[in-house]
Amino acid sequence: xxxxxxxxxxxxxxxxxxxxxxxxxxxxxALEAGTIVAVMAGxxxxxxxxxxxxxxxHTLSVIAFPGAAAAGWAGVPLALGYxxxxxxxxxxxxxxxxxxxxxxxxxxxxxxxxxxxLALGFVFVSLSHSILTxxxxxxxxxxxxxxxxxxxxxxxxxxxxxxxxxFAARPLFFASVDSDVARASGVPVRLLGLGFLLxxxxxxxxxxxxxxxxxVFALLVTPAATAHRLTPRPWLGLTLAVAxxxxxxxxxxxxxxxxxxxxxxxVTSLSFGVYVLVRIVTR
Amino acid sequence: xxxxxxxxxxxTIRLGGRAILEDVSLGVARGEFVAVxxxxxxxxxxxxxxxxxxxxxxxxxxxxxxxxPGEANARIGYLPQRRNFDSATRxxxxxxxxLGLDGSRWGIPIPGLPGTKEKARRVAExxxxxxxxxxxxxxxxxxxxxxxxxxxxxxxxVRRPQLLLLDEPLDSLDLASQAAxxxxxxxxxxxxxxxxxxxxxxxxPILGFIDQVVYVAGGSAVGGRPRDVITSETLTRLxxxxxxxxxxxxxxxVVVGQPEAPFHHGDRHA
Ligand SMILES: Nc1ncnc2c1ncn2[C@@H]1O[C@H](COP(=O)(O)OP(=O)(O)OP(=O)(O)O)[C@@H](O)[C@H]1O
Ligand SMILES: [Mg+2]
Numbered sequence: 001x002x003x004x005x006x007x008x009x010x011x012x013x014x015x016x017x018x019x020x021x022x023x024x025x026x027x028x029x030a031l032e033a034g035t036i037v038a039v040m041a042g043x044x045x046x047x048x049x050x051x052x053x054x055x056x057x058h059t060l061s062v063i064a065f066p067g068a069a070a071a072g073w074a075g076v077p078l079a080l081g082y083x084x085x086x087x088x089x090x091x092x093x094x095x096x097x098x099x100x101x102x103x104x105x106x107x108x109x110x111x112x113x114x115x116x117x118l119a120l121g122f123v124f125v126s127l128s129h130s131i132l133t134x135x136x137x138x139x140x141x142x143x144x145x146x147x148x149x150x151x152x153x154x155x156x157x158x159x160x161x162x163x164x165x166x167f168a169a170r171p172l173f174f175a176s177v178d179s180d181v182a183r184a185s186g187v188p189v190r191l192l193g194l195g196f197l198l199x200x201x202x203x204x205x206x207x208x209x210x211x212x213x214x215x216v217f218a219l220l221v222t223p224a225a226t227a228h229r230l231t232p233r234p235w236l237g238l239t240l241a242v243a244x245x246x247x248x249x250x251x252x253x254x255x256x257x258x259x260x261x262x263x264x265x266x267v268t269s270l271s272f273g274v275y276v277l278v279r280i281v282t283r
Numbered sequence: 284x285x286x287x288x289x290x291x292x293x294x295t296i297r298l299g300g301r302a303i304l305e306d307v308s309l310g311v312a313r314g315e316f317v318a319v320x321x322x323x324x325x326x327x328x329x330x331x332x333x334x335x336x337x338x339x340x341x342x343x344x345x346x347x348x349x350x351x352p353g354e355a356n357a358r359i360g361y362l363p364q365r366r367n368f369d370s371a372t373r374x375x376x377x378x379x380x381x382l383g384l385d386g387s388r389w390g391i392p393i394p395g396l397p398g399t400k401e402k403a404r405r406v407a408e409x410x411x412x413x414x415x416x417x418x419x420x421x422x423x424x425x426x427x428x429x430x431x432x433x434x435x436x437x438x439x440x441v442r443r444p445q446l447l448l449l450d451e452p453l454d455s456l457d458l459a460s461q462a463a464x465x466x467x468x469x470x471x472x473x474x475x476x477x478x479x480x481x482x483x484x485x486x487x488p489i490l491g492f493i494d495q496v497v498y499v500a501g502g503s504a505v506g507g508r509p510r511d512v513i514t515s516e517t518l519t520r521l522x523x524x525x526x527x528x529x530x531x532x533x534x535x536x537v538v539v540g541q542p543e544a545p546f547h548h549g550d551r552h553a
Pocket of ligand 1: 298299321323327328329330
């Protein structure tokens with residue numbers, strides 16, 4: 001897998017090291033994929049935090065795991081598993097929310113779904129006799145072996161969902177903060193709720209492919225929560241969420257390149273560090 | 284323009300198989316200020332939602348600004364009951380008001396496009412009108428209930444509606460602010476010829492400002508001039524229990540014997 005010759009290690013000549021990042025196609029692919037994913041995660045994450053749907057987002061990320069494992073077992077592209085399972089998961093979440101029972105009952109139903117998803121994931125992993133490193137990268141992310149065609153799929157999905165979200169931005173913002181008045185003004189509140197869950201599912205599916213299923217929060221929630229803390233202005237907040245997600249992704253990929261730890265670890269630590277810092281400063 | 288703002292004829296509204304309001308007739312003229320009063324659970328909010336077309340009529344006819352309910356909502360400003368934003372809500376009041384103007388529009392607003400300045404000016408103007416300019420750029424969750432309420436009134440007003448539906452806008456205000464808001468609504472009503480339906484619990488803070496009062500109780504509603512409706516005879520008939528209206532020396536009306544939740548009491552102790 002890792003050819004020793006590929007890595008020249010950190011020379012501490014920062015300019016050289018920086019240039020080295022772009023020498024290898026696999027690293028260029030990783031940086032491009034990371035950039036695409038960060039932009040998408042920043043935008044959808046900002047709305048997710050606004051709508052207080054972090055629990056739903058987390059559930060979708062847990063569902064991403066059996067998706068990828070099932071795809072690995074069936075021998076189809078992993079992306080298919082991610083998108084298929086997360087999309088279906090979004091529909092199930094929408095159905096659960098649509099039954100409109102108490103909030104507690106809803107949380108319980110979503111929680112059970114999470115447990116089921118985790119169990120399914122391990123079933124698929126053991127069925128396919130994956131080696132442990134395979135499991136590792138499903139859960140904690142990898143930037144090795146991202147191909148051109150994978151980057152292209154990520155790009156198409158990201159452009160489509162970001163475009164749809166931008167087009168619906170104002171009604172979605174309205175429905176998220178003030179649903180009664182939005183409904184009375186003719187905003188299709190329920191349809192937007194369903195549409196947003198689908199967008200969220202696609203974002204989680206994309207993000208999982210970089211950070212791994214368990215660390216989706218690092219890109220989806222933490223930069224967005226930091227942005228909400230920094231400013232109540234909607235457009236500025238969205239921009240900040242994207243900028244933060246980009247910054248931690250790039251830094252995380254670079255650090256992972258020069259070390260033995262998974263990229264998800266760095267992205268998580270960096271974004272959490274920024275969040276804590278901002279919380280302390282904006283006290 | 285001579286069409287009434289709201290015209291209900293024999294309207295019946297059912298929720299969960301129960302008739303909440305039955306055979307209600309009501310007319311609100313353009314530029315008229317109407318207060319809707321009644322005990323908890325009487326159906327005041329239900330009436331407002333039916334006017335918005337959010338709840339269907341089971342029977343009867345309704346016209347709102349000359350159209351069936353729900354079709355003229357772009358010309359209605361709505362303030363739902365008891366909305367408050369907790370301190371975790373990181374939205375500015377000014378953005379919330381702006382949503383009232385173009386929140387239902389699709390597409391990305393491009394700064395510098397014609398109309399952008401105009402919209403910002405309108406938002407500033409309406410914030411000034413309700414006296415909320417000072418705190419409009421703070422996160423709304425950090426404001427007091429009364430300050431939030433003023434911003435929400437601004438949101439309802441910003442599109443220059445022809446009909447304002449305000450569901451308990453005086454709810455979290457102190458007495459002085461209640462009178463101030465009622466005076467403000469009266470002024471808007473006269474200046475911009477807007478019809479107003481304002482749901483309230485106490486008639487006194489608004490008594491001097493309103494043209495008509497509608498009392499909702501026991502599944503029906505009675506409307507008319509305040510001095511005609513708020514009488515011992517009318518209210519006794521409406522509530523089905525003896526009610527006495529006293530005139531205090533300062534002009535206030537005191538309604539005595541008004542049961543808070545007539546249905547529930549009646550059933551259990553009969
Ligand atoms: N979705 C619903 N299904 C069944 N019954 C409902 C529904 N919504 C409201 N009701 C009932 O309709 C009645 C009227 O409710 P409404 O909210 O209109 O009262 P209200 O006059 O506005 O009271 P309040 O002063 O407390 O605001 C209540 O008895 C309530 O329980
Ligand atoms: Mg009510």
